[in-house]
Amino acid sequence: xxxxxxxHLLSRKLTNxxxxxxxxxxxxxxxxxxxxxxxxxxxxxxxxxxxxTDREYLEATYYLHCSRMEKQGxxxxxxxxxxxxxxxxxxxxxxxxxxxxxxxVVVLLIIVSGAMVYFQDKVKEKQFISxxxxxxxxxxxxxxxxxxxxxxxxxxxxxxKFKLPDGTQVWLxxxxxxxxxxxxxxxxxxxxxxxxAFFDVVKDAKRPFIIHTAKVDVRVLGTKFxxxxxxxDKTIETSLVQGSVEVFVKDRPGEKFLLKPNQKLVLLNNxxxxxxxxxxxSARNSANLPIIAIKRLSYSKLGDSTIPLxxxxxxxxxxxxxxxxxxxxxxxxxxxxxxxxxxNQYLRDEVLNGDFRNESxxxxxxALRFTTDFNYKIEGRKIIIY
Amino acid sequence: xxxDEAAYRELFFLLFNPLTHFATSIVQSKETAEEIVSDVFIQxxxxxxxxxxxxxxxxxxxxxxxxxxxxxxxxxxxxxxxxLDMLELDIPTTDQDPEKLMLFSETYIxxxxxxxxxxxxxxxxxxxxxxxxxxYKDIAALLHISVKTVDNQLxxxxxxxxxxxxxxxxxxx
Numbered sequence: 185x186x187x188x189x190x191x192h193l194l195s196r197k198l199t200n201x202x203x204x205x206x207x208x209x210x211x212x213x214x215x216x217x218x219x220x221x222x223x224x225x226x227x228x229x230x231x232x233x234x235x236x237t238d239r240e241y242l243e244a245t246y247y248l249h250c251s252r253m254e255k256q257g258x259x260x261x262x263x264x265x266x267x268x269x270x271x272x273x274x275x276x277x278x279x280x281x282x283x284x285x286x287x288x289v290v291v292l293l294i295i296v297s298g299a300m301v302y303f304q305d306k307v308k309e310k311q312f313i314s315x316x317x318x319x320x321x322x323x324x325x326x327x328x329x330x331x332x333x334x335x336x337x338x339x340x341x342x343x344x345k346f347k348l349p350d351g352t353q354v355w356l357x358x359x360x361x362x363x364x365x366x367x368x369x370x371x372x373x374x375x376x377x378x379x380x381a382f383f384d385v386v387k388d389a390k391r392p393f394i395i396h397t398a399k400v401d402v403r404v405l406g407t408k409f410x411x412x413x414x415x416x417d418k419t420i421e422t423s424l425v426q427g428s429v430e431v432f433v434k435d436r437p438g439e440k441f442l443l444k445p446n447q448k449l450v451l452l453n454n455x456x457x458x459x460x461x462x463x464x465x466s467a468r469n470s471a472n473l474p475i476i477a478i479k480r481l482s483y484s485k486l487g488d489s490t491i492p493l494x495x496x497x498x499x500x501x502x503x504x505x506x507x508x509x510x511x512x513x514x515x516x517x518x519x520x521x522x523x524x525x526x527x528n529q530y531l532r533d534e535v536l537n538g539d540f541r542n543e544s545x546x547x548x549x550x551a552l553r554f555t556t557d558f559n560y561k562i563e564g565r566k567i568i569i570y
Numbered sequence: 571x572x573x574d575e576a577a578y579r580e581l582f583f584l585l586f587n588p589l590t591h592f593a594t595s596i597v598q599s600k601e602t603a604e605e606i607v608s609d610v611f612i613q614x615x616x617x618x619x620x621x622x623x624x625x626x627x628x629x630x631x632x633x634x635x636x637x638x639x640x641x642x643x644x645x646x647x648x649x650x651x652x653x654l655d656m657l658e659l660d661i662p663t664t665d666q667d668p669e670k671l672m673l674f675s676e677t678y679i680x681x682x683x684x685x686x687x688x689x690x691x692x693x694x695x696x697x698x699x700x701x702x703x704x705x706y707k708d709i710a711a712l713l714h715i716s717v718k719t720v721d722n723q724l725x726x727x728x729x730x731x732x733x734x735x736x737x738x739x740x741x742x743x
Contacts, residue, residue: 191729192721199699199724201706227732230681231700242583249582249608253615260575260615 189213194224198231244529332366338379341521343497348375351386352393357497358518359414380412382498385427399451401432409443410495415453417514423448423481423494433476441478448494450477502540502548509534509556513569520545527570531558574618582611585628588702589635595694596639597646606642610634629708636712684734688727695720696727 193210196202202210214221253260336356338344344356349367356362360379367373373393385393387406395402397413399420407427413420422431424443431441431449441449452475481492482505496503502519504512510532513524522545526532534556540548545567549560561568586607593603610631614621624630643649685693698704698712699720706720 188725188729191725191732194732195699195721195724195728198728199706201721223732227728230731242586245586245604246579246582249611252608253612256612258612258616 190217190220194227198228247529333363334365335361335363337361339521340518348373350388350391350393353384355382355498357381357412358521377411377413379414380410380497382408382410382495384408399434399453400449401434403430403432404428412494414514414518418453418511420451420453421448421494423492425481425492425495436476441476443478446481446492448479448481450479451475500541502538505537506535507537508532509536509569512536512538512552516545516548520548522565522567524567524569527568528558531556531569534558578611578615578618585631586611589631592632592698592702593635593639596636597642602642603639606638607635610638626708628704629711632702632704632708632712680734681731684731685727688730692723692727692730695723696731699724 190210190213193202193206193213197207197210214224250260336344336346336354338356338358338360340359343358345353346356347353348364350373352373354362357380360377360381362375362377362379362381364375370391373388373391374396375394376396378397383393383395383404385404385406385408389405393404393406395404395411397411397420398415399413400422402409402411402422404427407429408425409427409429410423410425411421412423422429422443424445424447426445428445429443431443433439433441433451443449481494483490483492491499493503493505502515504515510526513526513532516522517524519540536552536556538548538552540551543551545562549567552558553560559570561570589607589610590600590603593606594600597603597606613634614631621627685696688696694713695709698709699706704712706717706724709715709720710717
């Protein structure tokens with residue numbers, strides 16, 4: 185009888201239903217029955233373990249839920265809007281004065297779990313990132329080399345080779361943008377890059393060459409290297425072919441990473457977290473990846489083994505080895521100037537190999553289907569993978 | 571709107587699985603259950619401007635899911651009236667397949683066995699309290715039972731499961 189009282193009190197305590205007196209009573213009963221204490225401690229830790237949830241499954245389910253709403257003609261920020269916010273530009277299509285909804289849900293979330301903290305973090309992160317972009321431009325203006333500033337932009341499906349005023353050769357990959365000044369006088373040679381470019385930098389010991397991107401700055405004297413810094417990619421990679429470079433990661437002031445030839449610095453691009461609907465797989469993977477890693481350049485096991493995979497785009501090749509479908513899709517989007525959407529979220533995880541040069545998009549996709557079980561539909565510039 | 575959507579999304583992520591499990595216990599089909607939960611969430615979005623009138627949003631959503639599930643059950647079984655007592659509700663655990671998670675410890679197995687051996691009603695109440703983190707009065711409202719019953723049934727469940735977690739092997743004694 186008295187022992188049963190213990191279980192009532194314990195149950196109430198665990199469910200936050202117990203009063204102060206009841207908690208004291210439980211303590212009292214436990215000191216009279218020390219043999220139960222161990223069981224109860226273990227049970228309590230079992231109780232407090234939250235059920236494990238499958239985030240990916242939920243992402244997919246939520247996606248389906250949103251499409252159901254769309255089909256019913258309900259005004260809702262559609263999944264396309266996520267693609268818009270992914271770019272960082274908040275073109276919110278619908279406006280509502282439904283702050284009350286937000287308020288109530290926020291209260292619930294705080295009560296039920298720490299989910300809101302997570303949400304707020306994401307918002308903060310977003311602000312942080314856009315803040316960085318702004319500071320880039322300010323920096324450029326401050327150094328006074330914005331006079332005679334030029335911008336080269338490549339669209340998806342294009343790339344461009346040109347010389348900077350100091351003689352440095354630049355190959356600009358698809359969907360990228362580079363800004364540079366006149367580079368006259370004694371000031372630094374500086375450029376701002378979004379996307380991917382290969383640089384063959386002319387030596388000038390007195391004037392370092394600096395490339396600014398959203399997340400890293402790279403400082404060099406004279407070298408050949410590739411810098412991949414697409415905002416939407418999972419990683420930012422600085423790959424060194426010749427010479428030496430110093431990489432400064434903006435999130436880590438005071439630290440400097442020195443690369444040797446054939447090495448690359450891989451920095452995890454945290455943008456994944458905020459667009460996790462678009463990127464459930466890599467969002468999960470990124471939890472296990474180091475934030476910064478120095479790796480060796482990879483050489484193809486299939487094709488030309490003298491050219492690192494990292495610079496294969498210079499040979500007008502679309503080359504990938506053991507890469508996740510989600511990453512390959514990004515490359516194909518830029519290569520073929522298309523949009524790729526995954527209807528089956530699990531396919532993002534599939535590991536693919538490919539070596540394409542003049543193949544059409546259909547030929548490339550058909551080739552990939554030899555090794556991986558998926559279907560595709562082409563609707564104009566949109567490719568649906570399912 | 572964007573902020574609303576973000577909050578709505580978090581709420582969906584938080585409640586979708588537990589609600590689907592709860593609905594499954596009534597309609598006996600995961601597909602139907604998911605549809606029900608999705609429908610309830612669609613209604614929630616449509617009615618979001620009035621949502622500040624609702625004192626307990628979580629209970630409100632659970633009851634909506636319950637009502638829609640019972641309605642579906644009636645349609646499927648061509649029954650005019652259904653009471654929750656008749657349904658022998660049994661919620662599957664919201665924990666994922668342990669094999670996938672490699673959570674196969676001896677304790678884990680013993681706890682799961684103990685839960686399976688509970689009477690249906692005690693198991694249901696236990697899961698609502700532990701996995702769904704519901705309050706006594708909410709469980710009572712949801713299942714049309716008294717708070718006293720919740721209190722008693724949960725104590726039975728906790729006693730049985732806690733005895734299963736114990737270190738010492740019972741045979742040794």
